[in-house]
Amino acid sequence: MEVNMFACNNLPEGAIFSIRAGQVRRQAAAAGNRPFRFPAKPLDSPLKIEVFKPVGTAYVVLRTNEDQYKLKFVSAGEETPMSCEMHVKSVEDGSAAPPTPGAEEPKEGSTSSKEAREYLESHAVMQFVQSLLQTLIKDKPADPYAYMARHFQSGYEPHEQRSPLPTNIQSAPASPAMKTVQAAMKEARPRIKAPKPPPSRRDLMRMNAKDTFLKASLDGSLQLALGQKAPKQPVDLTAVRAEAKEALAKANQDGYFRIALKSIAIQKKYGLVDVSDITRIAKNNLGLLPQPLNIRFKTALAQIYVRGAPYGGSDKSSNGHRYDSIPIANGMITAGMSCQLV
Secondary structure, three states, X not given: OEEOOOOOOOOOOOOEEEEEEOOEEEEEEHHHOOXXXXXXXXXXXXXXXXXXXXXXXXXXXXOOOXXXXXXXXXXXXXXXXXXXXXXXXXXXXOOOOOOOOOOOOOOOOOOOHHHHHHHHHHOOHHHHHHHHHHHHHHHOOOOHHHHHHXXXXXXXXOOOOOOOOOOOOOOOOOOHHHHHHHHHHXXXXXXXXXXXXXXXXXXXXXXXXXXXXXXXXXXXXXXHHHHHHOOOOOOOHXXXXXXXXXHHHHHHHHOHHHHHHHHHHHHHHHOOOOOHHHHOOOOOOOOOOOOOOOOOEEEEEOOOOOOOOOOOOOOXXXXXXXXXXXXXXXXXXXXXXXXXXX
């Protein structure tokens, strides 16, 4: 008797047909479209047809001198995997059951050779197995399977714990592929500089001290304090004369002496420019921005205005500054430079 199943609808994926006629049962994948053959005639006994659905799959690789294995079945949605142990032994007379039509499972065509190769390459399985076999042939251990199992565990025993790495050992360098990825990520990452941390209390004290010394040097208080407290040192006139003679000879040789004499002649003819007001620090800083914390350059803005009017003429404001002094100083402060109005 031959039974064929066709026009099957709404069967679950991987469904298996199980047909029983009398004492004979045949099973085959529903997607195989293969006939089921029985020794009985069509009217000898009723047929029992069942649809089975696989709930777990396990693969085992048989090896020499081993007859007991443990299987773990992979199933979707199960937190605890199903497992069982299996015993395999050879038949003494070597006889094998004849193939039964309909019982052979059709070959799966879902996984192509290209997909299999991509999977093995993505996990570097072939490279690892090749290196493992080369090492196995070179060492020739007494128990090759235990030897390979140890390499699968990176040289550790199954229950052996790894020692923590010392702090002075850095991580392994990245592979060329990883370096390429890191370079691409670095190129794509926006080049935004991280904000500078706020200055510490010590830095603020240091900057305030610098500003105090700067103001003292400009208004003359520093020179006055040094002149009052500095002890008088005896002057060696012979050394001073020798140093002056050497400086004059060098200046005459370089041409600076002639330039200095010419400058003195010009000063005698036209007089000197009065720059005494430049050393006076402005007291009214209304509208001036606070000085920057991280100073790039230190500057001083000297103001010159026309005298005559009640407030110094058309170019002088009521606070004693030129109209353009505060904007210029604020621009310099915004650029990271300290600016002192004098």
